[in-house]
Amino acid sequence: MRLMIMFDLPVDTSEQRRNYRRFRKELINDGFLMMQYSIYVRVCVNRKAASALERRVALRAPADGLVQSLMITEVQYQAMNFISGKASDDIRNSAARLIVL
Secondary structure: OEEEEEEEEOOOOHHHHHHHHHHHHHHOOOOOEEEEEEEEEEEEOHHHHHHHHHHHHHHOOOOOEEEEEEEEOHHHHOOOOOOOOOOOOHHHHHHOOOOOO
């Protein structure tokens, strides 16, 4: 299961920039990896874990702006097509990292 967080936060004032930096840093500390600017993704063991993580992100989300989440299966994530550019070779964000016990 993958949890994807997409956000568009205002950065007009110093407080809004601070909130943006804090939110982004908390995502990274929770194990999210950046796919694109303002799109972060993390592998979760199951839907229950993804839901718990989604609730934790919701508690930390700034009041201003837009923050959205999307839960997708590993199969759906691996079926992603690249229209332009190429996939990252980073092992941290690939199916090769997944270990099934």
